[in-house]
């Protein structure tokens with residue numbers, strides 16, 4: 001397992017106190033990514049050091065959050081999750097949804113209690129938003145699998161997009177509405193939790209994967225509010241956070 005870091009958290013698992021673990025490595029290169037230091041497979045911490053910490057904190061925590069990077073590309077994830085589960089803890093998984101077959105295995109094994117899936121945007125923007133040629137069928141499959149977990153949410157960060165003509169502009173309210181429609185079309189559900197998150201600029205050279213985005217301010221309130229109105233047509237539970 002490529003483990004970068006872990007710590008105690010009150011905020012990363014809704015309603016639970018948790019230990020959050022960050023894996024190294026990701027199959028995407030989102031230009032707006034803040035986790036640049038986690039994208040490559042650098043030297044990692046020993047799995048044992050995580051379990052020692054978890055045992056030490058066991059009395060105070062109800063859950064573990066697995067995030068990254070991208071947890072679902074980790075070799076040995078299933079056995080790792082089983083080891084956590086045997087401690088009687090709830091597990092939340094944060095994923096970009098690129099590995100539906102791993103999600104299916106986790107579902108079959110009843111190994112994950114809460115999935116938070118990033119839906120980057122509408123299909124037409126996916127390659128721009130992920131910085132990779134994305135197999136969109138995988139995203140659709142994950143959108144189908146995720147609602148089968150005991151609890152779940154979808155979320156979209158409203159980022160500046162480097163578009164095909166190199167023009168850079170924030171995702172539009174219409175594109176937010178299309179993303180909500182995509183979720184609705186793939187899940188067949190209008191009652192999924194769906195969060196719109198603002199882009200928070202990280203200043204400083206090399207803070208983001210693509211430094212051209214470092215001059216942008218946080219997502220304008222009007223885009224979030226207008227986007228929420230359009231998203232609510234498909235997802236009445238849409239919230240801004």
Ligand code: SF4
Pocket residue numbers: 026027028029030032033034035039068069070096130
């Ligand atoms: S923002 Fe994109 S590149 Fe960064 S960790 Fe998430 S999926 Fe990977």
